[in-house]
Amino acid sequence: MSAFSKDVRRPIDWGDTSADTLVEIASLYYYQDITQEELSRRFSLSRAKISRLLKRAREDGIVEIRVHQHPGVSDELEQEFIARFGIERLLVSVDQRDPEAQRLAVAGLVASHLSRTLTEGMTVAVGMGRNVAAVADCVVSTRRSVTFICAIGGSVRAGEHMNPDHICRRLAVRFGGESETLYAPALVANASLRDELYRNDTVKLVLDRARRADVALVGIGDLSEDSNMVRMGWFSPQEVAEARLSGTIGDIMGYDFIDIHGRASSANMQGRVIGLTTRDLIRIPNVIAVASENTKAAAILGALRTGVINTLATSSTNARTVLRLHEATLKP
Numbered sequence: 001m002s003a004f005s006k007d008v009r010r011p012i013d014w015g016d017t018s019a020d021t022l023v024e025i026a027s028l029y030y031y032q033d034i035t036q037e038e039l040s041r042r043f044s045l046s047r048a049k050i051s052r053l054l055k056r057a058r059e060d061g062i063v064e065i066r067v068h069q070h071p072g073v074s075d076e077l078e079q080e081f082i083a084r085f086g087i088e089r090l091l092v093s094v095d096q097r098d099p100e101a102q103r104l105a106v107a108g109l110v111a112s113h114l115s116r117t118l119t120e121g122m123t124v125a126v127g128m129g130r131n132v133a134a135v136a137d138c139v140v141s142t143r144r145s146v147t148f149i150c151a152i153g154g155s156v157r158a159g160e161h162m163n164p165d166h167i168c169r170r171l172a173v174r175f176g177g178e179s180e181t182l183y184a185p186a187l188v189a190n191a192s193l194r195d196e197l198y199r200n201d202t203v204k205l206v207l208d209r210a211r212r213a214d215v216a217l218v219g220i221g222d223l224s225e226d227s228n229m230v231r232m233g234w235f236s237p238q239e240v241a242e243a244r245l246s247g248t249i250g251d252i253m254g255y256d257f258i259d260i261h262g263r264a265s266s267a268n269m270q271g272r273v274i275g276l277t278t279r280d281l282i283r284i285p286n287v288i289a290v291a292s293e294n295t296k297a298a299a300i301l302g303a304l305r306t307g308v309i310n311t312l313a314t315s316s317t318n319a320r321t322v323l324r325l326h327e328a329t330l331k332p
Helices: 019-031 036-043 047-059 071-085 099-117 130-138 164-175 191-198 201-211 228-232 237-245 297-305 316-328
Strands: 002-004 063-065 089-093 123-126 147-150 178-180 215-222 250-252 256-258 286-290 311-315
Touching (some): 019 036, 019 047, 036 047, 047 063, 071 089, 071 297, 071 316, 089 099, 089 316, 099 130, 099 311, 123 164, 123 201, 130 164, 130 286, 147 201, 164 178, 250 297, 256 297, 297 311
Parallel strands (some): 089 311, 123 147
Antiparallel strands (some): 215 250
């Protein structure tokens, strides 16, 4: 289904097409099944122009498209996850062949969940990464006084789009709320420097506010060749290889590295990231973890076993793989 909003908070260039006309075109196309050819004639625009406008409407949040899992299938999977892992909600998307389409499908479920559950005055602690960034892209503009706080430092290598500060700002724009920056790097050279930064008044104040959040929106990372940490070069190939050999299968929010049983990893990579820890996250009432990639089933299982996750958003295939892995790795 599709949702529409006329609440445009930033100057958007649609050429000589007004926002009202764009909403009308999108409404006719998605709600009344008017073809692009008919829209072209009706609005005296080329068919290519109509196609570009519909694409732009999706990109700018005027149109929100959701493809939902069958309710019976979703409910069955959710009940299994609740029984096995003690979570409160499972948001499971239909499977997509294209990784980006899969990411958007999962992110769309989270965006809808946030729109339904966030209320005036709430605070959301926000992580980083492609999946968390996609959530901000999928939120349909609304007016709600919600504060989004960076729960991890920034990184030039992450790129603007995936940095927590940029994600917080985009979420704040979509919800009509505010954002708060953590003025610290995401990664430092050693634990001593991390501890020194934690004592900085500015860093301490923001992280203390993030610890008191009502909701945390975090990603689950893995150590595959396509993972953010590998791509950004945060750690050397040798460090990544040693971590894998030691049983490390992923991380929560880029901070705590874990094994498949949810235990803290002994890898040297541990303790160098500025942000909330799993001990902080467990105190937040609703930790929403997002993971769309099909390489992350083991990391998802490890993250679930930490006990910090209240809401998990992933694909149908990932959900089923996690259940199989869980049964296969139960200790006798």
